[in-house]
Amino acid sequence: MIRLEGITKAYQLDGVVVEALRGIDLEVKEGEFVAIVGPSGSGKSTLMNIIGCLDTPTTGKYWLKGQEVSKLSDNKLAEIRNLLIGFVFQSFNLLPRLTALENVERPLIYRGVAKKERRKLAEKALERVGLADRMFHRPNQLSGGQQQRVAVARALVGDPAIILADEPTGNLDSVSGKEVMSLLRELHAQGRTVLLITHDAEIARQAERRVKIFDGRIQEEGEVGL
């Protein structure tokens, strides 16, 4: 599903070259639940951006579903994000002036799905995260946990192969965090590939496999039963 080979990423920051990733090799099989763990500044966010096709590596190769994506154009990458990847961010990243339903519909708009069909799929996704009764609420009328569940609904509405979750519980209380985690586990149980990025070992333990990243390199990998 995901195969990274010798991925490096260097930034120019005020004339100084910062190497965020220094040669990452990683393979994630279809249907796996992998946690990428590391302290802040370790390069895990950069890695997530590259896996999520939001960014391209400086060197190295990245295959996604058998397709080499590291050299694709911005438009192609946007298409891949739209079709194959569902994002869940730490800060939810919902559009504040839209209702929950409209937020969930958004990825389907860019896919060109017709209005009726879009609405149906978005309603279904919201039902699935248990927010059928909050469809017409705006983000500021929802609790943090509810907002993140809307974000999960938005991630899964397009039926993507991969769910990328970047610190999904970072801004939530423990109860809401558990709800979101159980949703992610559920998605995994249904056969989706889930990538979880976190600095919290407790959260990471819920994944099948953990990849520890430090200073731009993979330090250790360990298989953990659920």
Next chain:
Amino acid sequence: MNLLQAVRLAFGAILANKLRSFLTMLGVIIGVFAVVALVSLGQGATSQVTAEIQGMGSNLIVLAIHGRGGMDSLTLSEAESLAKRPGVGAVAPVVDGYATVKFATESSYTNLVGTTPAYAVVRNHFADRGRFLADVDVQNRLPVAVLGADVAERLFGDMDPVGQEIRINGAAFTVIGVLEPKGFSLGGSSDDFVIIPASTAERLLRRQGIRTVYLQAETAAAIDMVVNSLESLLQLYFRDENAYNVFTQAEILDILSEVTGILTLMLGGIAGISLLVGGIGIMNIMLVSVTERTREIGINKALGAKKRDILLQFLVESIVISGVGGFIGMILGYGAVKLFSGLFGFTITYSPQVVFVAFTFSVFVGIFFGLYPANKAAKLNPIDALRSE
């Protein structure tokens, strides 16, 4: 993403910031309003001038004598004899000046026109009440007067002036008729004068000689021929081409149309500038909007929006603002034109082309000034955009 969807998103974004959108729109509204109203006004002036010149009489030729040395005018009979020339239909010599006209306690200082019965036909200005001059009035230097509608109104009010006695520069005159009203024109009222027989006027004004002659060509085709023959005759008579001028109605029309055309263009240009300023307002607010919505753009890009989608979204937003503004401005302009022409009795031409051009121009303003901000939004890097607060 198709266009319809882009329009829906644009309306959503515009309605999310109602006051700001309205204020931005106001620039375009005022611009289009000004273009429509001012150009209509200018075109109205043009058509009014045209109508006026045409109302002066058909196939009109005006002969103005400036004279040379002692020969500063034609005699009445010389002027009358011009009627015998080929192609000339009628001739109305004019002796003009100013006079004080009195009736009872009312008095009015006004234009005095001494002429012949042909004047009514040549200038297309007939008596409404009573009668116009007759040949017998001119032959016998009778003290009779035909009043312009304004003069009649000023001196007599609602009373019928026909048959009343008035005094012109102290001499007694009998009112035989009142002219039909012609209305207000660019040169002032066309109804503010008194007509008396030319022979009487020469004596009253103590001035011999005709300096203005109105001629009517028999047909439009004969005008050029008449002008040429008049010019060669006058050249022979005065031996100086600066001693006289021959205008045709068409020449007067050309000159005035040119003037009003320039006026219209100037008004349109000034209004166009305000539309341009409105466009800059759109660009300004779109740039602010792109900055404010950087995060939103980042989210949309993460969700799979392509450059083209973001570009379209912002561009359509600016076009919707300018287009809706243009539409409102168009309607307001139309309303103002209607109101203005109703209130002041001006002829204001409302031409669909101007409205169409103003509206189209406003949409182009939206595209032109929206392109840069939209492109700026589309080029944003999704990671940087997501990171922005």
